[in-house]
Amino acid sequence: xxxxTIALRNARKKWVRTLLLLLVFTLGVVSIVxxxxxxxxxxxxxxxxxxxxxxxxxVSPKSEKLTVSYGGFALGDMLFDVSYLDEADTIKxxxxxxxxxxxxVIAPKxxxxxxxxxxxxxxxxxxxxxxxxxxxxxEVAQGALPGEEPAPAKKAADGMHAASTxxxxxxxxxxxxxVQAAMAPLGQPKDTYNxxxxxxxxxxxxxxxxxxxxxxxxxxxxMLVTGILAPTGSEDDNxxxxxxxxxxxxxxxxxxxxxxxxxxxxxxxxxxxxxxxLGAALPNVEIKTLRNIVEQRxxxxxxxxxxxxxxxxVILLTGCSMVGxxxxxxxxxxxxxxxxxxxxxxxxxxxxxxxxxEAASVGLLAGLIGYLAGFAVSFRILQxxxxxxxxxxxxxxxxxxxxxVILALLTSLASLVxxxxxxxxxxxxxxxxx
Amino acid sequence: xxxxxxxxxAALAAPLPTVxxxxxxxxxxxxxxxxxxxxxxxxxxxxxxxxxxxxxVLPGEFVSIVGRSGSxxxxxxxxxxxxxxxxxxxxxYNGFDLTTASEADIDGLRHGDFAVIFQFHYLLPYLxxxxxxxxxxxxxxxxVSGAQRRRALxxxxxxxxxxxxxRLPGQLSGGEQQRVAIARALVKDARILFxxxxxxxxxxATGATVMELLGQIHKDGLSVVMVTHNEQYASLSDRxxxxxxxxxx
Numbered sequence: 001x002x003x004x005t006i007a008l009r010n011a012r013k014k015w016v017r018t019l020l021l022l023l024v025f026t027l028g029v030v031s032i033v034x035x036x037x038x039x040x041x042x043x044x045x046x047x048x049x050x051x052x053x054x055x056x057x058x059v060s061p062k063s064e065k066l067t068v069s070y071g072g073f074a075l076g077d078m079l080f081d082v083s084y085l086d087e088a089d090t091i092k093x094x095x096x097x098x099x100x101x102x103x104x105v106i107a108p109k110x111x112x113x114x115x116x117x118x119x120x121x122x123x124x125x126x127x128x129x130x131x132x133x134x135x136x137x138x139e140v141a142q143g144a145l146p147g148e149e150p151a152p153a154k155k156a157a158d159g160m161h162a163a164s165t166x167x168x169x170x171x172x173x174x175x176x177x178x179v180q181a182a183m184a185p186l187g188q189p190k191d192t193y194n195x196x197x198x199x200x201x202x203x204x205x206x207x208x209x210x211x212x213x214x215x216x217x218x219x220x221x222x223m224l225v226t227g228i229l230a231p232t233g234s235e236d237d238n239x240x241x242x243x244x245x246x247x248x249x250x251x252x253x254x255x256x257x258x259x260x261x262x263x264x265x266x267x268x269x270x271x272x273x274x275x276x277x278l279g280a281a282l283p284n285v286e287i288k289t290l291r292n293i294v295e296q297r298x299x300x301x302x303x304x305x306x307x308x309x310x311x312x313x314v315i316l317l318t319g320c321s322m323v324g325x326x327x328x329x330x331x332x333x334x335x336x337x338x339x340x341x342x343x344x345x346x347x348x349x350x351x352x353x354x355x356x357x358e359a360a361s362v363g364l365l366a367g368l369i370g371y372l373a374g375f376a377v378s379f380r381i382l383q384x385x386x387x388x389x390x391x392x393x394x395x396x397x398x399x400x401x402x403x404x405v406i407l408a409l410l411t412s413l414a415s416l417v418x419x420x421x422x423x424x425x426x427x428x429x430x431x432x433x434x
Numbered sequence: 435x436x437x438x439x440x441x442x443x444a445a446l447a448a449p450l451p452t453v454x455x456x457x458x459x460x461x462x463x464x465x466x467x468x469x470x471x472x473x474x475x476x477x478x479x480x481x482x483x484x485x486x487x488x489x490x491v492l493p494g495e496f497v498s499i500v501g502r503s504g505s506x507x508x509x510x511x512x513x514x515x516x517x518x519x520x521x522x523x524x525x526x527y528n529g530f531d532l533t534t535a536s537e538a539d540i541d542g543l544r545h546g547d548f549a550v551i552f553q554f555h556y557l558l559p560y561l562x563x564x565x566x567x568x569x570x571x572x573x574x575x576x577x578v579s580g581a582q583r584r585r586a587l588x589x590x591x592x593x594x595x596x597x598x599x600x601r602l603p604g605q606l607s608g609g610e611q612q613r614v615a616i617a618r619a620l621v622k623d624a625r626i627l628f629x630x631x632x633x634x635x636x637x638x639a640t641g642a643t644v645m646e647l648l649g650q651i652h653k654d655g656l657s658v659v660m661v662t663h664n665e666q667y668a669s670l671s672d673r674x675x676x677x678x679x680x681x682x683x
């Protein structure tokens with residue numbers, strides 16, 4: 001038994017009020033904790049979705065003239081006076097920056113111009129595995145991506161092969177045989193696929209009248225159309241996309257790339273720092289930030305966070321006001337009690353600490369219960385939003401303790417005025433009938 | 435013969451003079467004044483509750499203050515017990531000037547030497563009789579010791595409530611509640627007990643029991659200053675002080 005007994009016994013005696021106060025504050029904490037948890041998961045999900053929309057940093061050789069563009073990269077001058085990046089070296093340097101963990105995809109590209117059925121067309125060499133990550137919106141309307149198995153009806157038979165170097169297509173092979181020939185051989189990882197398959201953009205397929213199984217010349221070799229891309233509304237609709245290694249070898253530029261698209265995003269991620277680090281790692285290379293996209297993405301994430309913060313602040317302020325008002329009325333109700341304590345020699349600071357301890361105990365308990373309940377509620381909300389699957393909400397005891405302590409401090413702060421008022425009461429004011 | 439030795443021997447042989455030693459008052463109030471501004475006062479003029487009252491309380495003395503309602507006796511008791519600061523005059527306890535004492539000193543005095551009981555028992559409703567008795571020891575974070583607990587049980591036993599220590603005030607009668615308040619006053623070994631109408635809210639039988647208890651406490655050497663309307667109870671004290679219109683008459 002000590003001074004805290006007085007605070008806790010009174011809280012127990014006035015259990016309805018204590019319970020209501022605890023309930024309101026706990027609800028506030030539940031809202032804040034669950035909103036934070038949910039916003040974290042939603043933010044991560046949003047980020048993943050945003051990343052799937054494409055790159056936001058362009059790494060290209062320094063160039064002075066730009067006329068025709070694809071993905072922000074100049075094509076016109078490229079044919080005559082284009083310098084190339086060493087693919088492996090560039091990727092290695094990007095991998096070496098300090099903020100590498102904030103980079104999700106590195107997609108190198110080599111763009112060449114050729115004539116197909118008398119019409120000029122851009123053939124873009126890409127790494128399909130990275131490209132798919134970068135362009136989550138891609139849909140193959142017909143056939144399949146080079147290196148991927150087509151629909152079950154077109155399932156490949158034994159003897160599939162893919163050439164690491166351009167391979168002339170056997171003349172006797174029928175359309176399906178050709179498609180199979182462009183698929184990855186069994187056991188070969190798809191991301192290292194380097195066969196002669198080509199994915200044709202929807203507009204290019206219509207213009208050039210290309211279908212799955214058709215062949216397309218490239219230099220001294222041919223490529224096989226394995227799939228037609230559904231309209232994307234992007235520059236991909238007008239080009240032919242082939243495996244980067246195949247294109248590199250076909251045009252005699254092994255290991256070279258015109259540019260690399262880099263997808264970097266995280267909530268609060270320092271995009272400028274990433275660009276600076278890339279600039280330092282690649283001194284003679286141009287690093288462009290597709291700032292509007294980045295800013296838009298960051299804005300979305302930050303907006304959600306600001307919204308959560310505002311709601312949290314309103315809830316906290318409401319809770320604190322309730323604690324303050326409740327404590328103030330308690331001081332008025334307990335004037336006589338305060339008078340007794342003062343007449344028994346309790347100093348002002350002791351009276352102050354009784355009210356302070358009462359408020360702090362409510363905050364501490366609300367923080368503990370609220371955090372645990374908020375944790376449980378978050379899962380329910382995520383389930384309702386169909387976002388629970390794959391979501392990771394690690395339970396962190398340190399956060400639990402921090403929440404309880406912060407809440408105890410907040411409620412104590414809210415009780416400052418009432419506690420001060422209680423301490424200022426004179427025993428004569430409370431007890432003496434004059 | 436050594437003159438000095440002769441003088442000393444003579445002095446020792448002579449009988450001691452029978453001069454009475456001066457008795458130092460335990461509590462001494464001199465010319466105390468106190469005024470209040472009533473909330474319902476039309477002109478805002480203060481009401482003079484005490485108009486220069488003086489009183490000395492000797493160690494172990496039982497003093498009763500009697501007077502009609504509004505005579506200023508409760509105000510005077512509040513000043514004597516340091517619950518109220520006087521406007522002027524001097525209040526000393528054991529030679530220590532309380533009118534200029536710091537708040538910490540006053541708190542120390544209330545916690546130690548002074549004990550107050552009121553007409554209404556003023557127990558904390560959520561603490562048991564034993565816990566209410568222990569209340570003076572609960573003003574810090576240090577837990578109540580076993581010795582303090584034993585002392586509280588002794589006090590409850592003395593007021594005849596040894597078997598009711600676990601009860602809440604609401605489960606006790608008015609007289610029992612007042613006895614718990616007396617036990618609370620006794621627990622800290624105070625030197626002077628101030629009682630403001632201690633029987634005012636009790637029936638005559640219960641009031642008599644409480645007075646008997648106060649009488650026993652006084653016999654044990656505690657000084658008591660009691661405010662009462664009841665002349666019969668006042669007559670049990672060593673001295674009766676009468677007050678009217680803020681003055682001792």
